[in-house]
Amino acid sequence: VNESPHLYMSPSSHCDDIKAMNNFLPIPYVTVFLTIELNICRMVLVLSGVLQEEAPPDTRTLFHNHPMYKDSVTQLLSIPTKVVGPVGLLYVQQREVAATVPHDKNVTILGSDDATTCIIVVLRHTGSGAVAMAHLDGAGTEEGVMNMVHRVQELALGYPEGRLELQLIGGYSDSRNYSEELFYNIMPIADDYRSEKLRSILACTIGELNTTVRGSIHWPILYGVGVNVKTGELFPATFPDKGPDQALRSARHLTGGQQVLDVYDFQLGLLRIGPFNYDPLRGVDLWLEQTDDFILQHLSTSPEVEPPHFVMQIRATLKYIQDHPFPAVTVFRDNRPHYYRRDENSGTMLF
Numbered sequence: 085v086n087e088s089p090h091l092y093m094s095p096s097s098h099c100d101d102i103k104a105m106n107n108f109l110p111i112p113y114v115t116v117f118l119t120i121e122l123n124i125c126r127m128v129l130v131l132s133g134v135l136q137e138e139a140p141p142d143t144r145t146l147f148h149n150h151p152m153y154k155d156s157v158t159q160l161l162s163i164p165t166k167v168v169g170p171v172g173l174l175y176v177q178q179r180e181v182a183a184t185v186p187h188d189k190n191v192t193i194l195g196s197d198d199a200t201t202c203i204i205v206v207l208r209h210t211g212s213g214a215v216a217m218a219h220l221d222g223a224g225t226e227e228g229v230m231n232m233v234h235r236v237q238e239l240a241l242g243y244p245e246g247r248l249e250l251q252l253i254g255g256y257s258d259s260r261n262y263s264e265e266l267f268y269n270i271m272p273i274a275d276d277y278r279s280e281k282l283r284s285i286l287a288c289t290i291g292e293l294n295t296t297v298r299g300s301i302h303w304p305i306l307y308g309v310g311v312n313v314k315t316g317e318l319f320p321a322t323f324p325d326k327g328p329d330q331a332l333r334s335a336r337h338l339t340g341g342q343q344v345l346d347v348y349d350f351q352l353g354l355l356r357i358g359p360f361n362y363d364p365l366r367g368v369d370l371w372l373e374q375t376d377d378f379i380l381q382h383l384s385t386s387p388e389v390e391p392p393h394f395v396m397q398i399r400a401t402l403k404y405i406q407d408h409p410f411p412a413v414t415v416f417r418d419n420r421p422h423y424y425r426r427d428e429n430s431g432t433m434l435f
Contacts, residue, residue, distance in 0.1 A: 201256075233248070251318060256389075
């Protein structure tokens with residue numbers, strides 16, 4: 085409304101509030117807010133083609149009430165795991181999110197792995213093909229999921245047809261129920277988020293269906309996944325090359341950074357790292373003196389089932405923190421991010 089009175093109401097406002105305001109507005113403005121009332125609607129959750137009143141409280145309930153997802157899990161797990169190289173890859177680390185579209189000339193695969201108690205979330209709009217991936221561990225979950233929805237919505241503008249497909253990969257039946265708790269935190273956010281005429285369809289490869297038993301120990305079957313941004317194909321994957329600034333990116337969450345950072349600008353084709361700061365890690369010298377087993381037992385949520393390179397990566401991260409206790413000063417000089425662009429010759433990300 086360009087004329088006085090200048091009124092603003094956020095999209096999260098309740099319809100009853102809008103109706104109440106209409107009682108005090110001149111006729112032209114009543115029409116405006118009635119239009120808003122008609123178009124603001126709750127994002128509904130669709131499971132097995134059926135609208136849900138509320139999200140399932142846990143994975144066991146999900147698979148019991150919707151056994152069709154067991155078939156989709158079986159199908160995904162039957163696909164041979166691909167070893168994906170750096171060419172065309174945008175790797176999403178823990179507590180990061182990235183989004184792009186099928187016609188992105190710089191990225192063909194979004195990928196993430198090393199998920200034991202973490203959950204990798206993939207959100208895709210079927211009409212536009214816009215897709216986002218996040219690697220969530222319980223920190224910044226609500227903000228991270230909402231940011232995914234916002235990013236996919238933005239990239240899907242101009243495509244009136246289509247729905248949102250939400251897929252959860254990773255997590256297993258761990259003894260401390262970390263994965264189950266993370267699932268419980270993710271689902272209400274996806275269910276309660278308010279948006280315009282969007283539906284969410286769920287597929288899960290998590291919990292008991294992503295668990296195998298070896299020597300009385302529960303192990304995750306699937307540690308990582310890739311998504312082909314051109315086709316939307318989802319496939320099991322591992323990523324030996326996890327992108328630039330790996331130790332720096334890991335240092336942020338190892339030192340307690342809670343935010344799920346958006347690391348990719350599709351319009352510019354740039355991977356953006358930082359700027360951010362973290363508190364110096366007290367006793368980092370002492371940590372580096374410890375045995376591999378001590379580091380594994382104390383710095384992992386699932387020490388029995390971590391991949392072989394876990395301790396090596398943690399040591400590299402600790403060494404980085406030791407060398408750069410104040411990254412705002414020594415790494416992000418003048419508050420400048422690290423930008424990486426895809427090299428046309430090699431296909432890898434260069435500074």
